[in-house]
Amino acid sequence: MANIRAFTMPKWGIEMTEGTLAEWMVQEGDAFKRGQTLCLIETDKITNEVEAEFDAVLRRLIVPAGGDVQPVGALLAIFADADDSDADIDAFMGNFKAADTSVAARQSDDAAPAPAPVAASAAPAPAPTPKKIETNRPISPEALKLAELRGVDLDPIEGSGRGGRITYQDVDQASRSAAAPVLLGVAELPVNLDGFYASPLAKRLAAMHNVDLSKVKGSGARGRISKADVLALVQPAAPAAAGFLAPAVPVDNRPSVVPMDKIRKVVARRLTEAKQTIPHFYLRMNVRVDELLAMRKTANLVLGTKASINDYLIRAVGVALARHPDVNVQVHGDTIHHFAHADIAVAIASPKGLVTPVVRAANTLRVDQIAAATKGLIAKAESGKLSFADMEGGTFSVSNLGMFGLDQFDAIINPPQGAILAVGGISKVAAEGENGQVRFESRMGLSLSCDHRAIDGAAGAKFLATLKGLIEAPEGLFA
Amino acid sequence: MANMMYREAVLRTIFEEMERDENVVMLGEDIVGGMGTAGGPEAIGGIWSTSTGLFGKFGANRVIDTPISESAIIGAANGLALSGKRPIAELMFADFIGVSLDQIWNQMGKFRYMFGGKSKCPAVVRMAYGAGFNAAPQHSQSVHSLLTSMPGLKVVIPSTPADVVGLLRTAIRDDDPVMFLEHKALYATKGEVPDGDYTIPFGHARLTRAGQDVTIVTCGLMVGFCERVADKLAKEGIGCDVIDLRTTSPLDEEAILDSVEVTGRLIVVDESTPRCSIATDIVALVAEKAYSSLKAPSVMVMPPHTPVPFARELESAYLPSTDKIEAAVRKILAWR
Incomplete structure (x- = not known):
């Protein structure tokens, strides 16, 4: 077979x-x-x-x-x-018949005496009818089943089990066509290396690569030389000559060409597609964060959390999205999907590149719960352990580059989401106080990128206004 | 380089070590070779000729003929070793570990551990093992699997005169009890022995044939059998790594795993009985640590689980042979 x-x-x-x-x-x-x-x-x-x-x-x-x-x-x-x-x-x-992995199909499998399946596609493929084998020879039940299923003749099989019992392995082997193993052949046996305390493979490698074993320090037990010790000394093959020579320049500044890895290639393609096909528009706003900064100190003490400004921001975005469901959307072709809860994707720079794990139903979470969620996601991102479930979905994204000291930036929408909020840094600026006097305020730059196919300018602006209100009067975050 | 027989290699090494270190003493049954006979103490020579001339050179205080009591031989060796000597005890047949097992298993192997490392037992127990001489079940056994299963003992099985010299030197100079197994059928085999005071560390297998298709792990007399099969198959382009373990305790796991990672096929050839043996131990090791490299189930070429038969035809049917080893290689390559 x-x-x-x-x-x-x-x-x-x-x-x-x-x-x-x-x-x-x-x-x-x-x-x-x-x-x-x-x-x-x-x-x-x-x-x-x-x-x-x-x-x-x-x-x-x-x-x-x-x-x-x-x-x-x-x-x-x-x-x-x-x-x-x-x-x-x-x-x-x-x-070949594609397995039906739908929930309905799996459930009908579980139901004991299944009534006629509703969907024709859920009907199991007719199995080949096994041919009954009668034998007096000792054989394991599974082996007999396999022999019947594959129509294997038991007579020529020499049972490898105790007392000649035929095993599953025996039947499986008998049912396969003869093997033609690919032979690698004889290898060179190293000579004159008997005196060295090295493993046989280490000696062979040393002979192959002209490594002088007397100069190798063994890392094994009691200084034994292992294959890894020898391989570490084998010079890697000289790199192939470069395909072209750059014109002579006083300082060598030829690029070191690194091909994109597969993940980056796909990310590049998807972002290009997003930027080219989504009609982005940008709404920018500065918000006062003095009250938020002050409140965070007390609130963190009360809640016993170390929630960051970003965690407060995610809470504020969640609340604002719940009030503006027309921004909490995904765009799928000609349809717009609205969501009851705000699943907020948080952009994290991981060692493998940009990842966007999701804080689920952020509008229903307290700040300390959000902090716990983001902390877990960041730890997973840093150790490369984010799962499909952590990344999947998301109705809105937040990308924060404030820690790098920039004022403001615009982000590319992460499809199929309808919008992304780009968060800049906090800076002290002189502003006009209530009575015309000059005072200093802490301000943060926000920029909302919207997909105009689903979100109109006014809808985006109203959302941003609500967000500004929540940040500048942060008591609302604890409502 | 000197060409010598396996038994000469044993004798010469004992002789040199006794000359080198006056704490090295030898004891066993009839090792003087004629004590009490009309011709004088050395008139006849010991049964294996591995102690000829030692009595004349080193005298009765260092070459001790013992009564026929293996318990007493090993017990005396234990006492000597604990009090600072380096005894070499000879069991005429390895089968006799049965009668002296308490001294070997419960005493010798445990001193270092039971006294918190404060005592050492630098004894060597040499014994002739193996079948093929029509000597019946009580004088033909291969006991290395049994001894390897006992912690505290080192188990050495040299296959060539050169290895006898290097390994016996290490054994005598080692501070732990060493079981030194010499196959009867190897005593008369010849080989080149390098000059100089070289030693071979324990746990250091020897690759005697190199190939990339099948790994054959073996020891003792079977090494030569496997080499002949490997040489024959090499002409067909089938490459076999033949690994002579040299010592089964400690075991050179690295050599076995390195090889199986290349070949993907393991055959263990051994003369001891198959259940709970060094072969099953190695097959388990590979199943545990090189599972993903395996291309076929491992094959063991061993006697059946019975005592060694007396009848010549039965004995030769019982033992591993080059034909059986070759069949095993072809079987493992035919796995589909």
Whole structure:
């Protein structure tokens, strides 16, 4: 029986229903190893690498990179061994049925005597009818089942179990076509290295790379030289000559060319698309934060929290969004999705690049709860442990670069969200007091980027006015 | 470089070590070789000729013929070792660890641990092991699996004259009890022995054939069998790493895992019985630490789980052979 396997659109997180194949790292006909990156799949929230779970060959590439969105379970490619015939693969593709991963389908599986399924697509594919085998030979129940299922003749099998009992492994082996192992052959045995306290592989590597073992310091137990010690001394191959020579310049300033990694490529493409296709408009406003700064000190003491200004800001945005549902939206083609709660994506600069995990229902959370949520998300972002569930969704984004001392900036909308708030730093400015005198105030620069397809200027401005009111009179944040 | 027999390598090393260190003493049954006979103490020579001439050179205080009591031999060696000597005790047959097991297992291997590291027991117990001589179950056994399972003992199984010299020097100079197993069928084999006072550290396997398709782990007499199979298969382009463990306690895990990570196929060839053995130990090690490298299930080439038979035909059917090892290589390569 050929070792043919279907590669289908994976399901990352319970809400994932579809994904796009962003890039193939292996091409049709390529052999790949377990652990090798096969492709990059993009969902509406994250982009992730898919690693091979076994060694095989990509025999058929069905969905090319950059194509249409594919539902979860859709056939993307066929993996098989190099010697599996094309006819077998065609037959396999012909018989392939996408697994229905919908909740309804899973529930109908659980129901014991299922009544006739409502949806025809939920009906299970007819299984091949196993052919009953009668035998007196000792055989494990699972082995017998497998033999019946695959129609394996038991007579030639020599049982490897105790007393000749036939195991599952025996039947599985008998049902496969003969193996033609790829031989790597004999290797050179190092000579005259007997006196060195080194592992056999370390000696072989030393002989191969002309490493003088007497100069190697062993890192193993009692100073034993291991393969890693030798490999550390092997000079990496000289880099290939550069493809072009830059014109002579007094100071060498040729660029070191770093190709974008796969994640960055996808982020770049999506941001370009957002900036090019979304009609952005920007509303800028300075807000007074003296009261907020003062209140934060007392409130943090009372709540026993170390909530940052950003956490207060997220609380204020959450409350303002709850009052202005026309800004708390996502844009999907010709439809606008409105949400009851404000799921606020927070932009974080992680070691892997920009990530935007989501604080859920921020409008319902107290400041200390928001602080706890952001603290957890930042820790996960820094250790690269953010999951699909942390990133997925989001109805509005907040990006804060205030800590770098800039006054104000404009952000690019993170689709399908309708708006993003860019937060600048706090600075002391001279302002006119109530009686015309000059006084100093702490002010923060805010800039709201809106998608004009869903949010009109007035709607955005009203939201920003509410936000300003909440920040300048922060008692409202504790309502 | 000198060409010598395995038994000569044993004798020469004991001789040199006794010359080098007056604390080295030897004791065992009939090691003087003729004590009490008409021809004089050394008229006949010991059964394995591994002590010939020692009595004449070092005298009765350092070369001690003992009564036929293995418990007494090992017990006396323990006492000598605890009081500062470096005894080399000889068990004529490895099978006799059975009668002296309390001294080996409960005393020798535990002194260092029971006295908080304040005592040491630098004794070597040499013993002839192995089948193939039609010597029946009580004089043919391979006991290294049993000894390896006992903490506190080091277990050494040299396969060549050069390894005998390097490993026996290490054993005698080591401050812990060492079980030194010499295969009867190797005594008359010859090999080159390097000059100089070299030693071979324990836990340091020797790669005797290099190849990238199958890893064969073995020790003692079986090393030569595996080398012959590897040489034959090399002509077909099948490459075998043959790893001579040299010591089963400590075990050179690194050499085994490094090799299996390249080949993905493990065969263990051993003469001891299969249950709870050094072979199952190595197969388990690889299953535990190199699982993701394996391309096929590991194969053990071992006798069946029975005592060594007496009848010649049964004994040769019982033991691993080059044919069985070759069949194992072909079987593991045929895994699909």
